[in-house]
Amino acid sequence: MSPNKFQANASFAGQRATDANLSLGARELTIHASKESDNNITITQVPYSCIYGYEVSNDKEAEQDRNKLVVDVHYVAFSGPDLKNPSAAKRATAQFMFERTEDADRFIQTARDLGAFPKPRRILLLVNPNGGVGKAKRISDTVVKPMLQHSGLTVKEQYTEYGRHAVDIAAKVDLDEIDSLVVVSGDGVLHEVINGLLSRPNWDRARKTSIGIVPAGSGNAIAASLGTINSFVATLTVIRGETSKLDIFSLSQLNKPRIYSMLSFGWGMMADADIESDKYRWLGPLRFDVAGFIRLVRLRRYPGKVYILPPKYEQQTPSTNEQLTPPQSPNAREPESRFKHLLDSKIKELPTPWSLIPNMPYYSMLLLLNCPNMGETIFFSNTVRFNDGIMRLWYSCETRFMKIFMPFVFDQQNGKMVERGLMQDLECGGILIVPGVEGKPDEPSTHKIIDPDSVTSQSAKAQNIYQKPGLFDVDGEVMPTARTLIEIHPSLMNILVPEWLYHKDDDNTTAREHEAATIQSAMSQKQSHSSTFSGVIVAAAVTVAAAAVFLSSNGHSLVDLFRSAFQL
Ligand SMILES: Nc1ncnc2c1ncn2[C@@H]1O[C@H](COP(=O)(O)OP(=O)(O)OP(=O)(O)O)[C@@H](O)[C@H]1O
Numbered sequence: 001m002s003p004n005k006f007q008a009n010a011s012f013a014g015q016r017a018t019d020a021n022l023s024l025g026a027r028e029l030t031i032h033a034s035k036e037s038d039n040n041i042t043i044t045q046v047p048y049s050c051i052y053g054y055e056v057s058n059d060k061e062a063e064q065d066r067n068k069l070v071v072d073v074h075y076v077a078f079s080g081p082d083l084k085n086p087s088a089a090k091r092a093t094a095q096f097m098f099e100r101t102e103d104a105d106r107f108i109q110t111a112r113d114l115g116a117f118p119k120p121r122r123i124l125l126l127v128n129p130n131g132g133v134g135k136a137k138r139i140s141d142t143v144v145k146p147m148l149q150h151s152g153l154t155v156k157e158q159y160t161e162y163g164r165h166a167v168d169i170a171a172k173v174d175l176d177e178i179d180s181l182v183v184v185s186g187d188g189v190l191h192e193v194i195n196g197l198l199s200r201p202n203w204d205r206a207r208k209t210s211i212g213i214v215p216a217g218s219g220n221a222i223a224a225s226l227g228t229i230n231s232f233v234a235t236l237t238v239i240r241g242e243t244s245k246l247d248i249f250s251l252s253q254l255n256k257p258r259i260y261s262m263l264s265f266g267w268g269m270m271a272d273a274d275i276e277s278d279k280y281r282w283l284g285p286l287r288f289d290v291a292g293f294i295r296l297v298r299l300r301r302y303p304g305k306v307y308i309l310p311p312k313y314e315q316q317t318p319s320t321n322e323q324l325t326p327p328q329s330p331n332a333r334e335p336e337s338r339f340k341h342l343l344d345s346k347i348k349e350l351p352t353p354w355s356l357i358p359n360m361p362y363y364s365m366l367l368l369l370n371c372p373n374m375g376e377t378i379f380f381s382n383t384v385r386f387n388d389g390i391m392r393l394w395y396s397c398e399t400r401f402m403k404i405f406m407p408f409v410f411d412q413q414n415g416k417m418v419e420r421g422l423m424q425d426l427e428c429g430g431i432l433i434v435p436g437v438e439g440k441p442d443e444p445s446t447h448k449i450i451d452p453d454s455v456t457s458q459s460a461k462a463q464n465i466y467q468k469p470g471l472f473d474v475d476g477e478v479m480p481t482a483r484t485l486i487e488i489h490p491s492l493m494n495i496l497v498p499e500w501l502y503h504k505d506d507d508n509t510t511a512r513e514h515e516a517a518t519i520q521s522a523m524s525q526k527q528s529h530s531s532t533f534s535g536v537i538v539a540a541a542v543t544v545a546a547a548a549v550f551l552s553s554n555g556h557s558l559v560d561l562f563r564s565a566f567q568l
Helices: 101-113 136-151 165-172 187-197 221-226 231-240 269-283 286-296 320-324 401-410 458-462 509-521 532-553 558-567
Strands: 005-012 015-024 028-034 041-047 051-058 069-078 089-098 122-127 154-159 180-185 210-215 243-252 259-261 264-268 304-309 365-369 373-375 391-396 424-428 430-435 472-474 477-479 484-496
Touching: 005 028, 005 101, 015 101, 051 101, 051 136, 051 231, 069 101, 069 231, 089 101, 089 231, 122 136, 122 165, 136 154, 136 180, 136 210, 136 231, 165 180, 165 187, 180 187, 187 210, 187 221, 187 259, 210 221, 210 231, 221 373, 264 269, 269 286, 269 365, 269 472, 286 401, 304 424, 391 430
Parallel strands: 122 154, 122 180, 180 210, 210 484
Antiparallel strands: 005 015, 005 089, 015 028, 028 041, 051 069, 069 089, 243 259, 243 484, 264 365, 264 472, 304 430, 365 391, 391 424, 430 484, 472 477
């Protein structure tokens, strides 16, 4: 028999087969078996990228014969063609009963050599018991830990005990003792992990530690973007250990420590809604719809100036600091921004290559995204990739209720929100935002939230331009509304991704496409898809109902809400 072929009694995918032929290929295990019921031959493929572990035991049905060994191969099986569909994956086990110990040993050794089984790694698992609707502990206990148990990985679990605890943990953990830092939480805790790692003195070493997420929050934008909303797929991803580069944004303000972001920066309506949605955390992902709806009917204008740097500008001209600290040095410190001086409010006009976004007397929304999804239920645009080294900025000064309402309700999940002309978009390599009243953007006073009643400019008042500068939202966390420099650091970190995910820095696209095709062809049942439209209608109905419940509990009604909307 050829070295990669084996024979064993098999039990898998709800069927039993005597003398099934197993073959270990370059990227998948193939099982040829004849069904006991009708003698028909079935061929089942299990891609290695779906295998999360194995176990060996004695055959219980043949206790006297210690020579007979059973190998359980644990994998994630997809039941529909959409690899990103959260309900399309489940755990499965294929059981092979070998007649002789040598055959079982040879099977395991060959599978190992071909990369069928996960490679041993050390993982620190951070679980936020309070994230989202408090489901992280359950996901960790019922999915993550049981799967990790079979994986052969070394795992240490730690609960976060207070807000920003993950920053402290990531800043202090011994990096020589772990290979990956994985959170079972929402995006907020992953944001904290990134900021903890990048605050370390051994910055260059820390940034290379791979990070991962099993989604258990209410936004889960990163997991939605990676196609790992399903907890089984997310845990499989952590176990298999495939990584991709991840661009990171840094946000600098005068005399404040830099903040790092892996997901988004927002200002205006969406940012206010995101931060304000924290009050409705108990609603889960629906909290964004409710807060968004309330903010939509109370639309505001956000005055300020936004300057941009051309895309890839930084990469074309490496800074002196980067030359001084070669990336191979493990203790290289965080490189300083060469545009830091622009944070000085005395600088009124920015020098080339910076340019002002023209014709924007105020903004109603501004959004910088690093991933296609803004949340589990908000798919923004598939033009955004987390490793292309480009910042994508969307902005608008639209304040008409219906113009914003329609795309937000009907295009939230189909990526067409930006195609409706609601927002303009730009690619850039850096941004400087100067929030504040039109004509006086650089006054130090605009760094604070200002009472609109204190505005004296008649023209600003007449145009209803001058209002509170709004909130700055970084990955769902608030930062002070002040002159802010945002820069991109291409491929700064490494994030755990599903092996079949196509990504741009990949030199093995064909293999990955084959991987996705193999998984898709291995699927047995057809997935039934509810239409996006009906999903949206249901979402809208639930949102309105939730808003009604919330408002009535606060002594208001939907009628008040609509009245205030149309008065604006
Ligand atoms: N034990 C704890 N007690 C209170 N707060 C905590 C605890 N552990 C973490 N936190 C805080 O919980 C906040 C939210 O966490 P997380 O990101 O997991 O959920 P989420 O905000 O619902 O999800 P998403 O960011 O995807 O919307 C974080 O700001 C974090 O600092």
